[in-house]
Amino acid sequence: MTAQILDGKATAAAIKSELTARVAALKEKGVTPGLGTILVGDDPGSQKYVAGKHRDCAQVGIASIQRELPATASQEEIEAVVRELNEDPACTGYIVQLPLPKGIDENRVLELMDPAKDADGLHPTNLGRLVLNEPAPLPCTPYGIIRLLRRYDVELKGAEVVVVGRGVTIGRPMPLLLTRKSENATVTQCHTGTRDLAAHLRRADIIVAAAGVPHLVKPEDVKPGAAVLDVGVSRDESGKIVGDVHPGVAEVAGWLSPNPGGVGPMTRAQLLVNVVEAAERGAAG
Numbered sequence: 423m424t425a426q427i428l429d430g431k432a433t434a435a436a437i438k439s440e441l442t443a444r445v446a447a448l449k450e451k452g453v454t455p456g457l458g459t460i461l462v463g464d465d466p467g468s469q470k471y472v473a474g475k476h477r478d479c480a481q482v483g484i485a486s487i488q489r490e491l492p493a494t495a496s497q498e499e500i501e502a503v504v505r506e507l508n509e510d511p512a513c514t515g516y517i518v519q520l521p522l523p524k525g526i527d528e529n530r531v532l533e534l535m536d537p538a539k540d541a542d543g544l545h546p547t548n549l550g551r552l553v554l555n556e557p558a559p560l561p562c563t564p565y566g567i568i569r570l571l572r573r574y575d576v577e578l579k580g581a582e583v584v585v586v587g588r589g590v591t592i593g594r595p596m597p598l599l600l601t602r603k604s605e606n607a608t609v610t611q612c613h614t615g616t617r618d619l620a621a622h623l624r625r626a627d628i629i630v631a632a633a634g635v636p637h638l639v640k641p642e643d644v645k646p647g648a649a650v651l652d653v654g655v656s657r658d659e660s661g662k663i664v665g666d667v668h669p670g671v672a673e674v675a676g677w678l679s680p681n682p683g684g685v686g687p688m689t690r691a692q693l694l695v696n697v698v699e700a701a702e703r704g705a706a707g
């Protein structure tokens with residue numbers, strides 16, 4: 423048996439083509455959605471991700487607003503750019519590319535953002551709304567994962583999901599989305615303090631591997647037919663992406679998201695969704 427591929431690239435392309443129509447409709451009303459990015463420092467990986475986000479924008483007709491600061495930028499300088507984008511009417515949503523350089527208080531920067539312009543869905547107010555079941559922009563990677571599973575008709579209702587990892591962008595918000603009434607999954611969250619990870623993995627109908635540990639999920643730990651999402655991104659010596667899922671899992675799983683080509687493109691598509699939805703709310707109000 424070989425797993426069906428959860429093709430994030432193709433699914434993201436479909437979402438982007440739907441967004442293209444919504445952006446065109448907004449433009450007829452005189453509203454152009456604009457995605458802002460704030461990039462601090464010159465990490466080549468971060469530069470590449472940010473460039474990809476602006477390429478996506480061009481594809482669907484969203485305007486790009488790019489702000490770059492040197493690695494030596496101070497807390498005050500970064501916060502000044504956040505305030506500027508909060509005020510800029512051309513910017514309907516934006517992100518601060520993470521991580522920020524050492525010595526910068528990331529949470530203070532994120533808290534300064536206008537929650538209505540939070541394209542990542544990671545502002546404390548929006549995470550709070552998620553906990554309270556109130557409408558809010560949703561965290562891009564977790565929601566991208568859910569949309570990918572839905573696209574391939576993977577049953578979420580009643581499913582036993584194991585989330586591996588407790589990072590702020592994926593691990594922590596993922597169970598909040600999965601346990602909504604609309605998803606109705608049962609979630610076990612595993613992390614470095616988990617005593618017997620393999621025992622949990624073996625029971626899972628769906629595994630979300632977001633630990634950032636190369637090949638953490640082994641074929642012998644996967645229940646035959648399970649859906650496995652490879653979210654972790656590590657790099658080998660040559661700079662090639664190594665995921666959290668061992669390649670042998672493809673022989674056991676029922677569905678598998680490749681890495682690259684799986685969750686990454688879905689994250690980027692969801693970012694655009696948040697920007698367009700913010701612009702639609704603005705146009706309606």
Ligand SMILES: Nc1nc(=O)c2c([nH]1)NC[C@@H]1CN(c3ccc(C(=O)N[C@@H](CCC(=O)O)C(=O)O)cc3)C=[N+]21
Binds near residue numbers: 518519683685689690
């Ligand atoms: N405020 C903030 N929001 C983020 O969403 C955010 C961030 N900071 N910091 C870094 C991580 C990383 N991230 C990725 C998004 C897409 C791909 C992606 O599309 N990857 C391609 C391959 C890219 C390649 O080959 O390097 C793929 O999986 O097919 C990867 C990584 C978003 N992040």
